[in-house]
Amino acid sequence: MSTAPAISVELRNIVQQYPARDGSRQPITVINDVSLRFDKPGINMLLGPSGCGKSTLLHMMGGVRPFGVDTPTSGDVLIDGQPCNAAHDDVVMVFQRYANRPDLSVWDNVALPFRFARWYNSVPQKEWAARVDAMLEAVGLADRRRNLPGQLSGGQNQRVALARALVLRPRILLMDEPFGALDAQTRTEMQQLLAKLHQDSPCLTIFVTHDVTEALVLGDRVMVLSTQPANIADDFEIHAPRPRGEQWLRSAEAIKMEERVLTMLHSGSRRGAVAVSV
Numbered sequence: 001m002s003t004a005p006a007i008s009v010e011l012r013n014i015v016q017q018y019p020a021r022d023g024s025r026q027p028i029t030v031i032n033d034v035s036l037r038f039d040k041p042g043i044n045m046l047l048g049p050s051g052c053g054k055s056t057l058l059h060m061m062g063g064v065r066p067f068g069v070d071t072p073t074s075g076d077v078l079i080d081g082q083p084c085n086a087a088h089d090d091v092v093m094v095f096q097r098y099a100n101r102p103d104l105s106v107w108d109n110v111a112l113p114f115r116f117a118r119w120y121n122s123v124p125q126k127e128w129a130a131r132v133d134a135m136l137e138a139v140g141l142a143d144r145r146r147n148l149p150g151q152l153s154g155g156q157n158q159r160v161a162l163a164r165a166l167v168l169r170p171r172i173l174l175m176d177e178p179f180g181a182l183d184a185q186t187r188t189e190m191q192q193l194l195a196k197l198h199q200d201s202p203c204l205t206i207f208v209t210h211d212v213t214e215a216l217v218l219g220d221r222v223m224v225l226s227t228q229p230a231n232i233a234d235d236f237e238i239h240a241p242r243p244r245g246e247q248w249l250r251s252a253e254a255i256k257m258e259e260r261v262l263t264m265l266h267s268g269s270r271r272g273a274v275a276v277s278v
């Protein structure tokens with residue numbers, strides 16, 4: 001009997017310091033000794049107030065390094081147990097700024113990764129078109145394939161970005177507030193879409209948000225970061241099946257979790273005070 005290959009992303013004792021903006025003071029410690037391990041193909045929500053260091057942690061896992069700053073300052077990022085300090089073949093990222101090429105059609109935007117050596121060489125060419133077609137179908141944009149990004153709404157553009165990520169069938173998907181710029185209704189639609197796509201093709205997903213509702217609607221696991229310096233103030237699992245809609249959000253279980261998170265965010269933790277509006 002074949003077993004699925006093991007998968008894991010691990011942060012070990014991560015400390016991150018950045019230079020003070022005025023350049024005159026000691027470096028600022030943004031993250032202080034964070035350790036986390038992810039080893040299931042679920043949706044993991046990294047929740048915290050603006051500026052607490054969520055993106056810093058996510059980018060580290062994706063091998064995205066800011067110019068001129070050592071990241072992490074100390075500690076280790078491991079993928080499948082191996083130290084990883086650069087872009088990893090099995091990791092794909094989705095950002096809030098969806099970065100679709102304005103001069104390429106929807107179809108060509110989704111097919112774009114296959115032009116890069118990393119995927120050109122690893123995905124058989126005969127699969128490219130079928131994969132792109134299937135992804136456009138899955139995100140509901142099959143009839144917009146010939147349109148340019150400028151002819152689409154923000155939500156549709158984010159669907160293109162999501163399709164471009166998932167067309168690679170990543171083992172690990174990192175999402176940095178991907179729906180943060182969308183209006184409430186579109187955001188809800190995108191959350192339901194992501195839940196459906198994840199159910200059809202589960203992958204280890206780490207999703208940064210500062211929206212408690214989003215964390216509760218999507219997460220199999222929710223980690224709450226304190227600030228500053230950031231540490232893990234709370235870490236719990238949600239076992240309710242997805243899709244989770246308004247009815248679940250009004251359930252006693254969800255209300256209890258929401259209160260738990262809001263209390264944590266507003267009261268501060270033992271390790272770091274939190275001052276937030278969410």
Ligand SMILES: Nc1ncnc2c1ncn2[C@@H]1O[C@H](COP(=O)(O)OP(=O)(O)OP(=O)(O)O)[C@@H](O)[C@H]1O
Nearest residue numbers: 018019030049050051052053054055056057066069
């Ligand atoms: N390259 C950098 N140089 C200096 N400071 C930085 C750099 N990158 C991030 N910071 C600072 O580190 C802190 C954490 O930033 P980060 O973007 O990781 O937070 P975040 O929780 O993702 O915030 P948001 O929710 O607003 O996106 C912020 O105070 C930010 O200004």
